[in-house]
Amino acid sequence: MATVLDSVRAFFAQSAFAIDSENAGDVVARERLLDRAMGEGRFRKSSEKLRHGRVPAEGLALVARDRDGHMIGTVRLWNVEAGIDASGAPVPALLLGPLAVDPDHEGKGIGSALMRAALTEARNLGHGAVLLVGDAPYYERFGFFAEKACHLVMPGPFERHRFLALELKEGWLEGTAGVLVASGRRLGRPEFNKAA
Structure with a gap:
């Protein structure tokens, strides 16, 4: 993770923000940012x-900070089972979201930087695929397409054309079908997390 963050920091050294790992002290700022950017919906x-x-996938909760250290962007990825494969085995994947940038800082490349850092780190950690629900014109530039998720469904209402996937490993989602199921570690006391 440090290598990825160092390279992103170096790339954006002249910019007004830096990408960093989320920490425990970011909870309130993250929730306020999400409320402001996305609303109660x-x-x-x-x-x-x-x-x-659930808690985000290990090492895959990132934030963007301005020069004063204030959080101005966030992205998190979550462990899920992306249906089952042809043999009936669950297929591990990641669900991305939410990706949000403080409205006062939109248009500065913060969302793109967060996406690139998150996807690079997910690939480095050995994950096979990332799924999300979002605007195809925005996410296609990162390699997300609806065709890769066509045999998968969300656990509740969703817009099919906005359900997108990116394979980090070629063919990872080939032959998979079914409903996404949460598989990440649960919030709460450590003794309850062992079985999750």
């Missing part, structure tokens, strides 16, 4: 059903 999304009561 974010809690009704099908993606939230997969995130609720």
